[in-house]
Amino acid sequence: MKFYLTALLAGFSIFAFGQHKLVGTITDxxxxxxxxxxxxxxxxxxETFSDANGNFAFDNLPSGKFSISFSIIGYANKITTVSLTQSExxxxxxxxxxxxHMDELIVSTVFNKMQxxxxxxxxxxxxxxxQQNGAVTLTEGLAKIPGVSQVSTGTSIGKPVIRGLSGNRVLVYSQGIRMENQQFGEEHGLGMSDAGVESVEVIKGPASLLYGSDALGGVLYFNPEKFAAPEVFTGNFSQKLFSNTKGSNSSFGIKTSSEHWKFLTRASYATHADYKIPTGDRITNTxxxxxxxxxxxGYSDVHYQTEFRYNYNHLNIGLPEEDLENSHSRTPLYPKQDIDNHLLSWHQKYFFKNSKLEADLGYTHNNRKELEAANDVALHMQLKTASYNLKYxxxxxGNLETIIGIQGLHQTNSNKGKELLIPDATTNDIGILITSMYEWKKHTFQAGIRYDSRTIETESHGIFGEEGYFQAIDKNFESFNASLGYxxxxxxxxTFRLNVATGFRAPNLAxxxxxGVHEGSNRYEIGNAKLKNEQNFQTDVNLEYGNNHFEFFANGFYNPIRNYIFLAPNGNVIDGNAAFDYVQDNAALYGxxxxxxxxxxxLDWLHFVSSFETVTGKKENGDYLPLIxxxxxxxxxRTEFEWERLKKTYALVNVDYVFNQNHVSAFETKSTNYTLVNLGFGSTVNIGKTKFDCSLNANNLLDKTYISHLSRLKSDGIPNMGRNIVLGVNFNF
Incomplete structure (x- = not known):
């Protein structure tokens, strides 16, 4: 709070009350x-758009220097800096x-520059x-990005993996604040819908400088849909049908804005039956x-911007197990997960003469139940997290930009079920950072340093020496981290990029x-109160070439991790479940x-896109890491073309070849290679005054039988989904 008041007072000392107008013309x-x-x-x-003569105008702008971008299909993007010091x-x-392709604004990086x-x-x-690629879920769509994959349990549960790292090593941001939803579990999915989400940004590598603990492996930053342009009212309805799961996904939203006020709302509903494999069988309770x-x-004027968003997500998810009797109902059978997730965010920006202050406040409430039968709640965990992020x-x-910031959270976990996997606990984080960027001719340098402290306090439970006993702990984890980029x-x-950065992750509560028994994983998990911080030092190299007709990229990374935490079987069986211990070893990932x-x-309408991705993970003794x-x-x-009544039409064919995975851990099995063929078609249809978007996808067109190495159903020999035809329509009004 002291930092907030100091920065606020310092900013007001240079406050400028002038209002400015920016006008111009864009030509070829x-x-x-x-x-x-x-x-x-x-x-x-x-944001605004040029009129028929190329003219544009912005009113009520604050003083200062700001980046401005110009983009339209068929023309090269242009980014420049404008200095607003005069009335016009x-x-x-x-x-x-x-x-x-167009250049994008990147929000997840600290300076919010264009790509x-x-x-x-x-x-x-x-x-x-x-969505054009026919993804059933948001996580499935993420897995199409090079370097990103997913740990999956059928179609219902997907957990993002970035270059071999997942769980609490990958931090998820939505609406500008961190999502906390007990993400330590392999069967705990992303927990958010793609409805009302505009785009995702993926930082592949340690981002502890920007986000603190849990960003050791990377960050998924989901950008919510934008508000409407000033004085505009708009809405849309979309519907998707999925042949394989007999699924349906409906979404309806409206938004409107005045010069200063903005409003939007959206509701969606998705339901999927058990998925079908190529033999014609359905996998019960997926x-x-x-x-x-x-x-x-939202509200904005020349000096101040504020934005409040709220998201409620409810998931009712079946957990596939042996001996379940199938039913044709869409309602999940027992055992199942019942999850409520509330996410509130409040963003504020204060503009001063030559500087600005950003304040982000967030609150998440994750209510997770794992039920064995009706009114039989095995696990019931409530995780409440209040977070703040202040940047000045x-x-x-000259060419030097600098940001100082403070971030933190207060988190409580409480248990309401008959069983406990983790105890009631309180977690507090605080982190302080400073980072600078310097531009000189064609060279750009960026460096920063950060200090973090995390305390975890738990309550005792049960009787010492008996099963289900939890000893109270009071732990503190600290770390200094730095990054340097060129x-x-x-x-x-x-373009050439070189980044070196350290990252850390404090051991999580689990x-x-x-x-106790983790019902979703069917194993007895035993924690280790002596675990230390995970600490890494990753080197990333990126080379990009692009002209009007050819683009090329190559990314390489080497990521050694000290005190890597993982689960290992100890050979015992407790309550009919194999017992696993949390242990540590030094490890390295590269690729x-x-x-x-x-x-x-x-043939500018013709596009060929090709990529290859690889990652290897090993412990210090040479053994391979799990879930790589x-x-x-x-x-x-992909082809793009237009007909008389069909605008923005595209057709695509995608072929993915997944190699054998023979580099497995001691308690994994190897996976064989497979090839998947996918088709897609879409267009904007104009019939009279009616205008709508339509799409048709055929995923796994050849109905290939395969098992992904990261499928949690792999140990039971259950294949992934067979052919899936996806039909979608979207009406804008």
Whole structure:
């Protein structure tokens, strides 16, 4: 709080009350005005479009220097800096013709630069693109991004994996705040719907400098859908049908904005029956039902922006087990999970003369039940987390930008069920950081340092020496972390990035204290109160080349982790379940991704995208780590064209080849290779005054029988989903 008040008072000392206007014209190289160009001031969250003559205007802008981007399909993106010091500033822009993809604003990095400006390489993927690829769930769509995969339990549960790391090593942000939903469990899914989510950004590597503990392996940052443009009311209804699971996914949303106020709301409902494998059999109790509701309210003026969002998500998920009798109902059978997740976020920005202050407050309430039968709640855990994130952007000095910040959380876990896996506990975090970026000609340097402290206090439970006993603990974990990044352009089209960063992860509550049966995993887990911090030092190299018709990227990483925590069987059986201990060993992960995007001239409507990804994980003694994804080679051929009544039409064929996974841990089995073929088609249809988007996908077109190495049903020999036809429509009004 002292930091907040100090920064606030320092900012007010340089407060400027002037209002500014920005106007301009956007033309092509022949000086013809360009219509419908997207003009974005990302730091101010303002966007507009050029009119038929290429003109645009922004009113009520604060003083200062801001990045501004111009983008439209068919022309090269342009990013520049505008200085708002006068009552009216004029900015005229010329865009060159090209067929390369648009540059995206990256919100997850601390300086919020465009992708081409970032020192750290971040993968950006729109949810619309993932949906065009026919993904049943949000996590399934993420697994299409090179370097990202998923630990899955059928279609109902998916857990993101970034370069071989998952669980509490991957931090998830939604609505600008961290999601906390007992993510330590392999069978605990992402817990969020793709409805009302615009895009995802993936940081593949330690991001402890920005986010603290639990970001050792990377970050998934989900951007919510934008508010409507000023003085606009709009809405949409979408419906998807899935042949394999007899599934349905419906979403309805509206949004409107005035000059200062913004409002949106969205509701969605998804239901899926048991999925079918190529033999025609259905895997009993892989069904699930998901309800999701979101609401957002925003206000902005020349000095201040605020945004409040709330998300409620309810999941009713079946847990497949042997000896379950199938039924044709969509309602999950027992055992099952029943999960409520509430997420509230409040974001504020204060604009001063040459600086700004951001304050993000968040609250999540995760209510997780695992039921063995009706009114028989085995596990019932309630996790409540209040978090804060304050960042002060110091006045820019020449080419040097600096940010100081403080972050933290207060978290409580309480048990209501008849069984305990982890005890009642309280966790407190606090972290302080400073980071700077310096630009010199074609070179950009970024460096930062951070200190974190985490305390975990638990309550005792049970009787010493008896089963189910929990000893009270009071632990403190500390860590200093730093990062250093460098970006340059060897040529106009060739970009090189080098990043080295340390990351850490404090042991989570389950790893420290578990002493019970984890119903979803069917094993008895035993914690270890003597566990130490995981600490890594990762090196990332990125090389990118791009011209009008060819793009290439290559990413490499080496990630040694000291005191890596994992579960290992101890040979005992407790309550009919194999017993597993949490243990530590030094480990290392290494690998990378390489890919191309080719769109030849004059066939600019034709796109060929190809990528290869690999990761290897080993302990210090040479044994392989568990849950490391197999290598994958992915190829997509996509065409884009327009007919009289069909606009923005595309057709694609995707072929994924997944290699053998022979590098397995002592208690895993090897996995064989397989090839999947997927098709997709979509278009915007115009019939009279009616306009709607439609899509048709065929996933696993050849109905291939295969088992993913990261499937939790693999040990039972249960294959993944067979052929799935997905039909989608979206009406905008």
């Amino acid at each position: 190289p022949h000086r013809k005005g360009l219509e419908k160009v997207s003009i974005v001031l990302p730091e101010l969250q303002k 500033t004029v900015l005229d822009i010329v865009l060159d013709e090209t067929s390369t 081409s400006q970032n020192v750290m390489k971040v993968e950006h993927q729109s949810v619309k693109t993932m 069904r699930f039902i998901e309800k999701d509701y979101k609401i957002g309210i 952007y110091l006045p820019k000095t 970006k340059t352009k060897f040529l106009d089209n060739l 790893e420290l204290t578990s002493n 990378g991704e390489v890919g191309i995007h080719f769109h030849p001239h004059p 994804p197999a290598n994958k080679f992915s190829n997509t051929l």
